[in-house]
Amino acid sequence: MTESHLAHQIARTLRHERDRAGLTQQALAARAGLSQAAIARIERGDRLPGLTTVERLLAALDRQLRVEAEPLDSHLDAALDELAGTDPVERLDRLGLDRLVDALGDLPHVLAGSTAAVVQGAPIPVEAVEIAVRWRDSPSFTAFLSRALAQRWNARWEEWGGVRHEPEEPGEHRWRTRHGELRARMVEELPEPIEVRLGGRTYPVEPLVQVEVADRRAAELLRRHRHRLTAGAAGTAGAAGTADTADRTGGSAG
Structure with missing residues (x-):
């Protein structure tokens, strides 16, 4: 970098x-x-x-710096290209999306972040089911976490467990449950969702335009994906124009 x-x-x-x-x-x-x-x-x-x-x-700003490593740009581009050819239903099934959604039951939530982007067809990496949950629903969310035998990510020790799993407690809103890994964005009000039907099921999903406002990492990946699509289209158009010019030149020479 x-x-x-x-x-x-x-x-x-x-x-x-x-x-x-x-x-x-x-x-x-x-x-x-x-x-x-x-x-x-x-x-x-x-x-x-x-x-x-x-x-x-x-x-x-009541925030702190966290350092993470990520693939080199060329490797990230290769990953985006590979994901473009995969079935989002299969990816979300491996993620355990339906298991977690079913386990959440009546808890009001909206699929958010990279998960929401993948449900809407964006070929970007996603490592956990991501949801938005209202702060006032925190007691119900905490009850779910207890039922799901959740362990919260301990950023200090870089391991699961050792910290209280209630959302009000300091720390990342990231849990490992018996249904799969879950990440939450705690909000005052849920984003206005759209309904997306995928694989025979309908999900309440944060629209892409809102994902780009609320989730910086997902926004960067979406911008990178769109840039590559635009560059690819421009390259295809340029190649077609060159071929057309060569055809006309060849015809005149003949």
């Missing part, structure tokens, strides 16, 4: 978190003890800030 690419990733993350918090650049600057001009430069991706600065800005 180049320094420029990393700077733009940090820029997108900071803009997303600041927008989520409903703060202006000036308000964030006041909280973090930086100038508005410095934040503007970081959000434009003009420079790569130091880790201390990034941590200070995220702390001012």
